[in-house]
Amino acid sequence: MATTITTTLDPGVLHYMLVILLLSLQGSPAGARDVITATQPLSGLQKLVSQGGKFALGFYRPGGGLQDKWYIAIWYNKVQKVTPVWIANRETPISDPFSSVLTISTNGNLALLNKNSRSIVWSSNTTSTTAGASNTTIVAVLLNTGNLVLAYASNTSIMTWQSFNHPTDTQLPGMRFGRRNKLTGESDRLVSWRDHMDPSPGIFSDEMDTSVGAQFVLRWNNSRPYFTSGKFNPQTGAFAGIPSMTVMSRPNSIYSYEYVDNDKEEYFLLTVMDDSIFLRTVIDPSGQLKGMVWLEEKQDWMVYFVEPSDVCSVYSACGAFSWCAVDNVPVCSCLRGFTPQSQAEWSSGNYTGGCTRKVALPCSLSTPSMSSRYEEDRFYEINNVSLPDGPQATVQAANISDCEVACLNKCSCLAYSYNGTCSLWYSDLMNLQADLDNTGNNSIFIRLPASEIPRPKSTRGQTKGVAIAVSALALGVLCLVAVLCVLRRRRSRIKGLYNNINMTLMAFRYKDLQLITKNFSDKLGTGSFGSVFKGVLQDGTTVAIKKLEGVRQGEKQFRAEISTIGNIHHVNLIQLLGFCSEGEHRLLVYEYMPHGSLDGCLFKVISSDDVLPWNTRYQIAIGIAKGLTYLHEKCRDCIIHCDIKPQNILLDASFVPKVSDFGLAKLLGRDFSRVMTTMRGTIGYLAPEWISGMAITAKSDVFSYGMMLLEIISQKRNVELGKPCMDKFFPILVLEKIQEGDVRALLDAADMRRDDVNLEELERACMVACWCIQEHESSRPTMEEVVQMLEGLRQVDMPPVPRYLRVVAESATDQSSTLLDEMAAA
Ligand SMILES: *[C@@H]1O[C@H](CO)[C@@H](O)[C@H](O)[C@H]1NC(C)=O
Ligand SMILES: *[C@@H]1O[C@H](CO)[C@@H](O)[C@H](O)[C@H]1NC(C)=O
Ligand SMILES: *[C@@H]1O[C@H](CO)[C@@H](O)[C@H](O)[C@H]1NC(C)=O
Ligand SMILES: *[C@@H]1O[C@H](CO)[C@@H](O)[C@H](O)[C@H]1NC(C)=O
Ligand SMILES: *[C@@H]1O[C@H](CO)[C@@H](O)[C@H](O)[C@H]1NC(C)=O
Ligand SMILES: *[C@@H]1O[C@H](CO)[C@@H](O)[C@H](O)[C@H]1NC(C)=O
Ligand SMILES: *[C@@H]1O[C@H](CO)[C@@H](O)[C@H](O)[C@H]1NC(C)=O
Ligand SMILES: *[C@@H]1O[C@H](CO)[C@@H](O)[C@H](O)[C@H]1NC(C)=O
Ligand SMILES: *[C@@H]1O[C@H](CO)[C@@H](O)[C@H](O)[C@H]1NC(C)=O
Numbered sequence: 001m002a003t004t005i006t007t008t009l010d011p012g013v014l015h016y017m018l019v020i021l022l023l024s025l026q027g028s029p030a031g032a033r034d035v036i037t038a039t040q041p042l043s044g045l046q047k048l049v050s051q052g053g054k055f056a057l058g059f060y061r062p063g064g065g066l067q068d069k070w071y072i073a074i075w076y077n078k079v080q081k082v083t084p085v086w087i088a089n090r091e092t093p094i095s096d097p098f099s100s101v102l103t104i105s106t107n108g109n110l111a112l113l114n115k116n117s118r119s120i121v122w123s124s125n126t127t128s129t130t131a132g133a134s135n136t137t138i139v140a141v142l143l144n145t146g147n148l149v150l151a152y153a154s155n156t157s158i159m160t161w162q163s164f165n166h167p168t169d170t171q172l173p174g175m176r177f178g179r180r181n182k183l184t185g186e187s188d189r190l191v192s193w194r195d196h197m198d199p200s201p202g203i204f205s206d207e208m209d210t211s212v213g214a215q216f217v218l219r220w221n222n223s224r225p226y227f228t229s230g231k232f233n234p235q236t237g238a239f240a241g242i243p244s245m246t247v248m249s250r251p252n253s254i255y256s257y258e259y260v261d262n263d264k265e266e267y268f269l270l271t272v273m274d275d276s277i278f279l280r281t282v283i284d285p286s287g288q289l290k291g292m293v294w295l296e297e298k299q300d301w302m303v304y305f306v307e308p309s310d311v312c313s314v315y316s317a318c319g320a321f322s323w324c325a326v327d328n329v330p331v332c333s334c335l336r337g338f339t340p341q342s343q344a345e346w347s348s349g350n351y352t353g354g355c356t357r358k359v360a361l362p363c364s365l366s367t368p369s370m371s372s373r374y375e376e377d378r379f380y381e382i383n384n385v386s387l388p389d390g391p392q393a394t395v396q397a398a399n400i401s402d403c404e405v406a407c408l409n410k411c412s413c414l415a416y417s418y419n420g421t422c423s424l425w426y427s428d429l430m431n432l433q434a435d436l437d438n439t440g441n442n443s444i445f446i447r448l449p450a451s452e453i454p455r456p457k458s459t460r461g462q463t464k465g466v467a468i469a470v471s472a473l474a475l476g477v478l479c480l481v482a483v484l485c486v487l488r489r490r491r492s493r494i495k496g497l498y499n500n501i502n503m504t505l506m507a508f509r510y511k512d513l514q515l516i517t518k519n520f521s522d523k524l525g526t527g528s529f530g531s532v533f534k535g536v537l538q539d540g541t542t543v544a545i546k547k548l549e550g551v552r553q554g555e556k557q558f559r560a561e562i563s564t565i566g567n568i569h570h571v572n573l574i575q576l577l578g579f580c581s582e583g584e585h586r587l588l589v590y591e592y593m594p595h596g597s598l599d600g601c602l603f604k605v606i607s608s609d610d611v612l613p614w615n616t617r618y619q620i621a622i623g624i625a626k627g628l629t630y631l632h633e634k635c636r637d638c639i640i641h642c643d644i645k646p647q648n649i650l651l652d653a654s655f656v657p658k659v660s661d662f663g664l665a666k667l668l669g670r671d672f673s674r675v676m677t678t679m680r681g682t683i684g685y686l687a688p689e690w691i692s693g694m695a696i697t698a699k700s701d702v703f704s705y706g707m708m709l710l711e712i713i714s715q716k717r718n719v720e721l722g723k724p725c726m727d728k729f730f731p732i733l734v735l736e737k738i739q740e741g742d743v744r745a746l747l748d749a750a751d752m753r754r755d756d757v758n759l760e761e762l763e764r765a766c767m768v769a770c771w772c773i774q775e776h777e778s779s780r781p782t783m784e785e786v787v788q789m790l791e792g793l794r795q796v797d798m799p800p801v802p803r804y805l806r807v808v809a810e811s812a813t814d815q816s817s818t819l820l821d822e823m824a825a826a
Contacts, residue, residue, distance in 0.1 A: 032056075036110070036140040037153070041103035043115075049077055052144035052275070059097035060084055063197035069093035071199060072102055072112055072122070074146055074163065076278055079294055080741075081760075083301070085146050085170040085280060086163050088112060089122035090199040108138035108160055110150055126150055126161040144275075145174040169193055171270060171281040173255065177216075178208040178267030185210075188267075192283045195350070196758070203352070204287040204314070213266060214259055215239065218289060218308075220315035226287070227308045232259045232268070242307055254293070255279055287314035295795070299741070302795045312433050319354020320428035325571075330619050330656065335432065336380060337448040347655065349615045354428070359449045363411035377408060378453040379416070379445035386435040387442050388415075391423035407447065417444045506578030510585045517545055525597070527647065529664050534592065542592040543577060548664075551586045558586060565663040570634075572627030574650055574660040593658060595651035602646055602715050614757045616655050617712050621765060622790045623657040624649055628705060629783040631662055632698040639663055640696060644704035646711060699777035705786065706772025710734060713765055714750035731773060734766045735801050764790060770799035 032049035036042050047058030060073035060082070072088035089112055094100045099115045111123040126138075135154040142148050148163040149156070164175045169190050171177050179187040187210065192202035209217035209228055216239075218227040230240030237256050254277050258269045272279050278294035291305040311317050311331055312324035318332030319341070325331065332346075334355035340346035341353035362376040397403040403422035407413040415425040419442065435442060514520065516535035524532040530549040536542050551558065558581050566576045578589040595601060598620065605611050612620070631639040641648075641662050650658045710731055711718055718730050730750070737745045743763040747754055768789045774780050779800075781789065788794035 034142045036102060036104055037137070038104050038106055041101045043101040044098045048142040050142045050144040050146070053077055054144045054275070054278075055085075055142060055146040057142045057148060059094075059100070060087075062199060067197070068095045070095065070097050070100070074142065074148060076294070079278065080299065081301075083280075084199070085168070085172055086148070087168045087199045088163075090168060090193075090201065092121050094121055104138060104140055104150070108136075108150060110140050110161070124150060124161045146172045147174065168199065169283050173270045173272040173279055176260075176265075176267040176269055178260075178265065179210055180265050180267065182264060182266065190281075190283045192287065193285050195285045202285050203316075204283055204285075206283045206289055208266065208268075210266075213261065215241075216268070218283065218287065218314075220287070224315050226313060226315035227289070229307070232257065234259060242305055286311060287317065300795065303792065306793070312431075316352065316354075316430050318351045320430055321355040321357075322351065322432065324431070324433040330654070333654070335382075335429075335446060337446070337452040347616055348613060349619070357448075359452055361411065361447065361449055376450050377447055378450050379404060379407075379447055380453055381443050381445050382432070383443040384435050385442055385444050386431075386433055386440060387417055387423075387444060388425065388429040388432045391417070392426040393424045395422050395424060397422035404445065407445075413447065415444050415446050417442060506589065508578050508580040508587070508589060510580050510582045510587070513545055513580055513587055513589070516543070520545075520547070525647075527661055529661065535589075542594075544590045544592045546588045546590065548586040548588065555581050561663070562588070568631075568639075568663070570627055570630040572623045572657055572659060573630060573662060574658040590660070591652075591658075593650035594653050595655060597647050598649035598651060598657065598712070599646035601651055601655075602711060603717060605715075611715070611753075612655070614752075614761070617715075618758070618761050618765065618790070620649075620651070620655065620657045621709055621712050622787060624659060624708075625705065625783050625786045625790060627657070627659040628701055629787055631659070632701070632783050638698060640698050641701045641704075642696065644701050644708060646708055649708075697777060698783070699780045702772050702780045702783060702786070703774075703777075705783070706769045706780070707731070709765060709769040709772065713746075713762065713769070714752070716750060729805075731770070732805055735770050735799070735805065738763065738766050738770065739798065739801070764792065764796055767796040767799055771796070773802065773805075774799065775802040775804055 034048050034050050047056050049056050054077060055074055056077035057074045059070045061070050071093055073084040074086040075082050075084045100112060101115055102112050104110050107127045109123055109127050112121040114121055137153040138150050138160060139153045140148060140150050141156055149159045150161040151159045167188060167190055169192050171190060177188050187208055190206040192204040193199045194202040203221050205219050205222055206216055209215045214232045215229045217225045219225050229242055232239050255270060255272045260267055260269060281291050283289050289307050290303050292301040292303050295302050308314060310326050312326050318324045321335050321338045323333050323335055332351040334340060337358055338355035339358050341356045345353050395406045397406055400418040403416050403418040406422055407416040407424050412426045413424045415429055417423045516537060517533045520533045522534040524534050524544060530547045532544050532546045534542065535545050562579050575591045576588060577591060580587040601612055631641060639662055643661060648661045650660050652658060707718055714730050733749055734746060737743060743759060743766060747757060768786055771781050785794060789796045
């Protein structure tokens, strides 16, 4: 079984090396061996291949080799997408595989050595006591189960060590997982990678729940449990808490679980019915446990269960002082008065650092008298909340006001909650999120410096109230309107954000809006339905005011339409705050989006610092899809947007996308010819049915979304001023490259930063986009399916090339007008 591989490579010839590396990762060279002995160590680009060819072991670089960090890993030999299942030196990467060697000492210790410094980088810590005798030579063998074992050369079924007893983050079929020694309490633990690029131990782990038995538990920081599988049921062969597993593990299923409990040990054993099935269970860096199976025909892993299915259930998913909401994009947001600890980490999708105060509590800076504390700190309420991790104290309090005072009197008290018992929190608030069923009926009050909450509570602080009243009188009617508006906005920001309580729309007078916008002097842009102006309410709140053109509806009908739009609340849809309908004037007042439109952020980037990172773009794509899903499916009446394009996507301060201009096509009555005229400028996004005259459905929005998604990917327009922007019409290029299985090629084509892009997401996004731009609406996915695919919760098949694109592809020098004709003809 052992044929020596000698390497004739000159390590200096990097290019050559890379070619060989690629080759070596792809196929198993003839005569690959599966064993390491003292005289046949492993170094450089050599690898072991198990007998049967399923697994390989060798030096591996995560993340497509962007960093010179190499690990000894076991991966699937036949799966093109290199998928490591075990890492030896996860904490101690090496920088050069050629100066390292994996070998076995005469006393049976498997070790990774640095040849230059002659130091041990990693070792199995095994020594055989009877070393020396001729029949006690130990060898390392890679088995076809993915298990690397140390065993006697004379009889390899007598093992001294096995990688299955030292798993990384993956449970493979055939691996016993549980409590291996009831006496010593020794048990197995899967520990997540830190992130997808870094296999060093992350903060999440999976192990047998020894306190209960027959179930496993996911923990944060090796302590705090956040998910338990529920008891294993031998009848169904599944865990009570993982319903999707039950479906999969019926008789004739591809795998089964077995639970073994005896005097010595207690473990789960996962078995696949057929050796050709590649199945694995992984604790992901996100803290979720995922069951995955390789689909050969799709050339991808399919997730068949993910627990907890809701990322907000992962302990501390968003860090301290944050709010986790699964239907938000991003999932994590800082509480009011708080800002990300590290903006850079936060925007790259690492929320673990959590949030920190914008303004420190005055009492923490000095030691003011008690009375000044009253003045300086206030609380705001978040209701229907699932309370953060255990309160640090409960105190006697007759009523909620007493509870508040108790918290106020201690500078270290950060929040309180009252349900008859007064609970106080002294340390970082973790895991704050909506109590969706409102089972607890809990409210929590968060402490902030008074400067962060100028509004007095109705029960106290009459002086502030008087001050506001006086200033309101002084400033006249407009200010009253503004204050009302602010109060309403504040309330809606707290309640609206956390509770989605409907709010009523403000009716503005034209005169007031003139004042607010300095007589419409600060124009933000011109959209399909009119120009947009910036305005500042009396309290400093910035709003965007759209002057509608061409609305022919009467006031009553207008108000009816507006109230429909105003009642639509979704984090990815722009919020209408108010309106004005006076005589000829029809205006809409929206929340202001500091980052403007996606159009500007994608195509009008001035400095390279302003380029949206991949992660942000991907989250934007998901957010838009969620907003559209809501419009299409969750509103009372399905709303087709009809004009999806980057100009109509706005970005808030944290780059959360908000779809704008929805519902307005209806305002203009059934005058679709006008809609058509206004959309002539946005030809690249129009579905073929717009031109062919077929019925317009929600799937027309899906088409436009697909075209826009390609632009979000490439950060370039698909079509610019009548000619394709890149050498090749990008949608065609994408289709070609994904069919060739070469998404990497797109990086260069679109001039993307390699280190920034997640190739898996890139591929997924490209495939989704290609499905969206299918010619026939029935082939296109729904927006909800798009969300699931982008989030990796639904598999994406290989999309076919739509006929109209094939036509376009064949005629090389296209003008968008001919493209249009061909789309119409197709
Ligand atoms: C071997 O022992 C060292 C030192 O005690 C320890 O850090 C390392 O994790 C051990 N390796 C394995 C594979 O158990
Ligand atoms: C090695 O040989 C000795 C004596 O022949 C025997 O007792 C022992 O069990 C053998 N060990 C192994 C691992 O085969
Ligand atoms: C190898 O060891 C196993 C377990 O001790 C034993 O059952 C088997 O007979 C041995 N095989 C040989 C060839 O000695
Ligand atoms: C994890 O737990 C250890 C002690 O068990 C503690 O020192 C450390 O601060 C914890 N990590 C975090 C991020 O809280
Ligand atoms: C994420 O942020 C935390 C806290 O700031 C940091 O310790 C950790 O290394 C970061 N993780 C990654 C993968 O960058
Ligand atoms: C709360 O209870 C205190 C006495 O414990 C009382 O003085 C105060 O008036 C009560 N406040 C309210 C709002 O009931
Ligand atoms: C009130 O809150 C405390 C602490 O969160 C909890 O232990 C207690 O069960 C709650 N009481 C009621 C009546 O809900
Ligand atoms: C929820 O709490 C509020 C105020 O604390 C109370 O008025 C209401 O009756 C409670 N509702 C339920 C269902 O317990
Ligand atoms: C919050 O809880 C209250 C009281 O149970 C309930 O009336 C209200 O509908 C809840 N709000 C939301 C958004 O669930």
